[in-house]
Amino acid sequence: MRRLSLRGRLTLLYGGLFMVAGVLLLGVTYALFNANLGQQYRVLIKGTYVNPGTTQKALPPPDAYVMNKDGAVLSGPDAERVLAQQRDQVRAAAVKTFLTQGSIALVAVGALAAGFGWLVAGRVLAPLHRVTDTARRISASPSALHERIALKGPDDEVKNLADAFDTMVERLDHSFDGQRRFVANASHELRTPLTLGRALVEVAMHRRTASADVKELGESLLTINARHEQLIEGLLILADSEKQLTTTYPVNFADIVTHVAGQLAGEADAAGVEVIRGAGDAPTRGDALLLERLVHNLVENGIRHNTDQQGTGRWVRVISKTVGDQVEVVVTNTGPEIPPYEVEALFKPFYRLGAERLVGGKGAGLGLSIVRSVAEAHGGTVTAVPRAGGGLEITVVLPVDPG
Numbered sequence: 001m002r003r004l005s006l007r008g009r010l011t012l013l014y015g016g017l018f019m020v021a022g023v024l025l026l027g028v029t030y031a032l033f034n035a036n037l038g039q040q041y042r043v044l045i046k047g048t049y050v051n052p053g054t055t056q057k058a059l060p061p062p063d064a065y066v067m068n069k070d071g072a073v074l075s076g077p078d079a080e081r082v083l084a085q086q087r088d089q090v091r092a093a094a095v096k097t098f099l100t101q102g103s104i105a106l107v108a109v110g111a112l113a114a115g116f117g118w119l120v121a122g123r124v125l126a127p128l129h130r131v132t133d134t135a136r137r138i139s140a141s142p143s144a145l146h147e148r149i150a151l152k153g154p155d156d157e158v159k160n161l162a163d164a165f166d167t168m169v170e171r172l173d174h175s176f177d178g179q180r181r182f183v184a185n186a187s188h189e190l191r192t193p194l195t196l197g198r199a200l201v202e203v204a205m206h207r208r209t210a211s212a213d214v215k216e217l218g219e220s221l222l223t224i225n226a227r228h229e230q231l232i233e234g235l236l237i238l239a240d241s242e243k244q245l246t247t248t249y250p251v252n253f254a255d256i257v258t259h260v261a262g263q264l265a266g267e268a269d270a271a272g273v274e275v276i277r278g279a280g281d282a283p284t285r286g287d288a289l290l291l292e293r294l295v296h297n298l299v300e301n302g303i304r305h306n307t308d309q310q311g312t313g314r315w316v317r318v319i320s321k322t323v324g325d326q327v328e329v330v331v332t333n334t335g336p337e338i339p340p341y342e343v344e345a346l347f348k349p350f351y352r353l354g355a356e357r358l359v360g361g362k363g364a365g366l367g368l369s370i371v372r373s374v375a376e377a378h379g380g381t382v383t384a385v386p387r388a389g390g391g392l393e394i395t396v397v398l399p400v401d402p403g
Contacts, residue, residue: 010125014117015110022106030098127151127158131165138169145173190232198225237293237370245377250401251291253282253320253329260295261318264303268316273303273333278319282327283401286378294374295329297367298394302333307390327400335391343384343392347372371396 134149148169151162204210205218257279268275284291295318302316316333338346345351350365368384371394375382380398387393 010121011114011118014121015114018113018117019106019110022110026102026106029102030095124158127153127162131162134169135165145169145176184236188236191229194225194229194232198222198229201225237290237366245287247287248285248378249288250403251284251286251288253284253291253295253327254279256288256292256295257318257320257329260292260299263296264299267300268303271303271306272314273306274313274315275299275303276315276317278317278321280319280321282320282322282329284327284378284398285401286398290374290377294371294396295331297371298329298331298396301367302331302335302392306333306335308334322400325400325402326397328398329396330393332387332393333391334387334389337390338386338392340386343386346384346392347382368394 130149130151134147138145138147148166149162150166151159153159201218201221205215205222207214210218257277261275261277261279265275299316299318302318306314306316308314312334314334316331319328319330321328321330347368349369368382372382375396375398378398380396382394382396384392384394
């Protein structure tokens with residue numbers, strides 16, 4: 001059951017308190033009114049009275065008397081009885097009118113008070129909605145950490161909350177920015193010794209006097225060096241993809257899918273994997289190099305982590321298409337069975353499934369992390385579901401470029 005919103009609860013609170021106050025006021029008014037009607041009054045009527053349809057009569061001057069509807073003059077206990085009956089009738093009519101009209105007025109004013117309460121609650125809670133919307137955007141994309149609420153208005157509890165939230169987000173932004181700069185700078189600094197080490201190993205291997213043991217050792221060192229270079233390259237791309245995009249250009253995923261499929265055709269043939277492409281029109285805006293890296297990592301991941309579980313062949317299918325106001329890139333591959341609870345962890349940096357956690361596993365463990373980071377930097381999302389029979393189906397959704 002859906003819980004009532006805070007605005008609705010405040011409206012009910014305002015309206016309920018008003019109704020309680022109104023009922024109490026109505027009860028006090030009724031008690032005073034009833035007490036006033038309950039007092040004993042003695043009406044002295046003197047003079048000449050005319051009964052309709054009769055001639056004028058001169059009446060004696062008793063202390064109190066009443067003329068009934070038949071024109072008879074009543075005095076004493078009879079007159080008191082008639083006065084009591086009339087008083088009871090007037091009282092009953094007045095109480096009925098008071099309660100009926102008072103209740104109707106109370107309900108009408110209560111509904112009006114609830115409406116005003118709804119408007120006032122909405123105005124009071126508007127700054128909280130800004131805080132919530134900003135927090136939601138920041139949690140959806142780390143690149144939105146630069147956003148601030150910057151609430152204007154009186155220095156009250158809501159503004160203090162918004163200012164505290166801005167301070168927290170600013171510290172997080174500085175922390176993430178410092179982390180990105182550290183990764184980028186460290187990766188750049190590590191490139192030089194790795195390049196120098198590879199050159200020295202190659203020179204030693206290609207000497208005429210190099211023995212077979214030296215050449216074998218050199219091959220092992222080059223393999224390790226290449227893996228380190230791949231890791232550094234992945235860290236650099238990850239750091240770049242987490243930056244806020246300042247300049248975007250029109251990009252069509254159809255061209256990227258065709259280019260990447262051709263680029264990885266040799267690796268796919270060597271691995272015995274068929275690449276099936278469906279390059280449908282999918283225009284968007286962004287950084288072309290990062291979007292190409294996104295598709296490249298997805299297809300490369302599908303090729304490297306591919307097994308024939310059902311004896312129907314090994315393949316990777318990459319499709320681009322436009323769906324409404326969004327473009328999609330869907331990459332599906334045959335491969336090992338992946339538990340549903342492991343899927344989300346595959347997008348974490350350096351995470352590898354099962355035996356691939358070993359140092360000699362394929363890749364640097366940053367491929368899918370880069371994919372998600374690039375997608376979020378372009379205002380998109382990435383989802384993955386296990387494929388029946390083994391493998392994954394990964395879908396990237398980005399905004400369409402209407403121009």
